[in-house]
Amino acid sequence: MKNNNIILVGFMGVGKGTLARELTKALDMMVIDTDDLIESMENRKVKEIFATEGEDYFRGLENRVGTWVSKNVTNTIVSTGGGFPMFVKDLEKMGTVVLLDSSFNGIYQRILNSPNAEKKLKKRPLFKDTEKAKELYEKRLKTYRKRADLIISVENRDLKDVVKDFKKEFK
């Protein structure tokens, strides 16, 4: 049987972290972030891990985190990195997988409209080039949808409305 974690997946910049922080209050659950766990394990930023060790090494760490969550974590919102559903074998064992769905344009506009847009783009090695990021988005979409238990649209929606959807499903 699945445990009761909620696993938020979706493309870079779609708002997984922001939503996770709202949900921890609304659903009275703990929250963790796979990138934060990896940065703690390595004592360095994701950007540095990519630059020094390469992407495969980072994906190995994501898999370790996925296995650890599936075996040790309950009653928790887990915010994941955008590549997580593409590379982590234990995703489904971690909990109910919820895809935050948006078009690429919606995501890009969300980043540009944020007060720290430059920082958001800089910390993401795979968002350096917008055209390449768009290609990556298109390549990933099918797998995102296939691995999700539930798909929730976040495009042009208030955070409050999205939280209401989660309350309906999980409370």
Ligand code: S3P
């Ligand atoms: C990645 C997304 C990032 C981070 C890393 C790789 C990806 O997380 O895990 O830079 O492959 O899409 P966010 O989705 O939080 O940006």
